[in-house]
Amino acid sequence: xxxxxxxxxxxxxxxxxxxxxxxxxxxxxxxxxxxxxxxxxxxxxxxxxxxxxxxxxxxxxxxxxxxxxxxxxxxxxxxxxxxxxxxxxxxxxxxxxxxxxxxxxxxxxxxxxxxxxxxxxxxxxxxxxxxxxxxxxxxxxxxxxxxxxxxxxxxxxxxxxxxxxxxxxxxxxxxxxxxxxxxxxxxxxxxxxxxxxxxxxxxxxxxxxxxxxxxxxxxxxxxxxxxxxxxxxxxxxxxxxxxxxxxxxxxxxxxxxxxxxxxxx
Numbered sequence: 178x179x180x181x182x183x184x185x186x187x188x189x190x191x192x193x194x195x196x197x198x199x200x201x202x203x204x205x206x207x208x209x210x211x212x213x214x215x216x217x218x219x220x221x222x223x224x225x226x227x228x229x230x231x232x233x234x235x236x237x238x239x240x241x242x243x244x245x246x247x248x249x250x251x252x253x254x255x256x257x258x259x260x261x262x263x264x265x266x267x268x269x270x271x272x273x274x275x276x277x278x279x280x281x282x283x284x285x286x287x288x289x290x291x292x293x294x295x296x297x298x299x300x301x302x303x304x305x306x307x308x309x310x311x312x313x314x315x316x317x318x319x320x321x322x323x324x325x326x327x328x329x330x331x332x333x334x335x336x337x338x339x340x341x342x343x344x345x346x347x348x349x350x351x352x353x354x355x356x357x358x359x360x361x362x363x364x365x366x367x368x369x370x371x372x373x374x375x376x377x378x379x380x381x382x383x384x385x386x387x388x389x390x391x392x393x394x395x396x397x398x399x400x401x402x403x404x405x406x407x408x409x410x411x412x413x414x415x416x417x418x419x420x421x422x423x424x425x426x427x428x429x430x431x432x433x434x435x436x437x438x439x440x441x442x
Contacts, residue, residue, distance in 0.1 A: 182281055183212060185316070185331040190276035191219045191267065195286045198224040198251060199428045201238045203345045204283050206334050210247070219270050223263065224251035225287040230428045237431035254290035255423070264295065267325055275324040281332035284347030285421040292329060295321050341366065347421060350414040360413030361386035363420060371427035378425050390416070 186192055192213040196204040201224060213220055222242050227235055235251040242249035250266055252259025267278060280288045296319055317329040336346035341362040344353070353359050364386045367374050375389060376382060381396065383389040387409065393416065394400070394407035401408050419425055 179335060181331050182209070182279075182334060185279050185328050186213050186218060186281070187216060188277065189218065189279040189328065191221060191270055191278040193221045193223055193267075193278055193280045195223045195225050195280055195282035195288045195291060197283075197286050197345075198226045198230045198235060198238070200345050202429065203338075203342060204286055206281070206283075209281060209334065220247050221266060221270060222247055222249040223291065224249065225254055225291065226423055227251040228253035228256045228258065229423055229426055234428055234430055241431050252291070254287045254294055257294060260291075260294045263291070264321065264325075267321065271325065273324070275326075277318065277326045277328065278321075279328045279332055281334060283334050283336055284349075286347065288332060289330065292327065295327065344417055344420075350417050353414075353417075356413040356417065357387075357390065357409055360390065360416050363417060364389065367420075367425060367427045370429055374425055374427045378419070 186209075192210075194205060194210065205222065210220055224230075224235060224238060230251075239249045239251060248266065248270060250259065250262055252263055254260075271278075280292060282288050316331045318326050319329060321327055334346075336343045336348040338346065340353075340355075340359045344359045344363050345366075350356055364375065379389075379393060379396075381389060381392045383392060390409040390412040391407040394409055394412040397412070397415070399408040399411045400406065
């Protein structure tokens with residue numbers, strides 16, 4: 178699938194990278210950014226899910242990206258905040274000329290929500306391009322306005338990295354070899370930045386991640402049929418899904434980049 182992303186970057190004038198504003202550094206792809214820049218494509222980084230983050234934190238991350246020489250804005254696709262800012266920024270970067278943009282990013286960062294918001298009732302689908310063999314979808318180009326076009330959905334970056342990075346980057350919980358271990362790693366990272374996040378979301382007190390999953394399973398009636406013990410695997414999967422739905426409030430402040438040297442695609 179990454180080959181499809183690269184192929185459509187080459188067909189585009191502007192690359193819009195959508196990242197999760199809670200985890201900007203772990204949900205961006207520095208290698209993909211480098212690929213685009215090497216092909217003289219402009220990059221716009223969009224911090225999505227901005228409704229979950231204090232404005233000063235968003236501004237801090239925006240400044241970091243701008244100091245790298247990249248354009249950046251923040252929006253909330255689900256709350257329909259910032260769509261006009263995004264449209265105006267696209268026009269500015271294309272300098273009023275006709276052009277095509279591609280939205281790229283890891284799963285669950287909100288690309289589809291942003292695309293749907295931009296489509297609105299004024300957009301119109303144009304050409305369709307079949308995807309590579311083995312994919313049933315087609316990629317549509319649609320109008321954002323009279324001069325701006327966008328590819329509908331070729332920009333999925335496959336989740337990679339260690340277990341925690343894969344979870345944050347949107348891997349399907351069904352593909353996790355050990356969802357409990359992955360859930361524990363995610364939980365510990367969340368409480369590192371917001372110690373009250375889990376209690377505020379679930380109203381559960383606990384002394385360890387394992388105990389949290391046990392209590393969550395019991396609270397929701399998830400039990401193993403054979404033993405009647407709490408189904409902690411199902412609880413861990415639900416917890417990871419809740420994270421991607423934006424139900425858990427935490428964020429990584431910009432200065433944490435000095436502490437967390439994580440790899441990217």
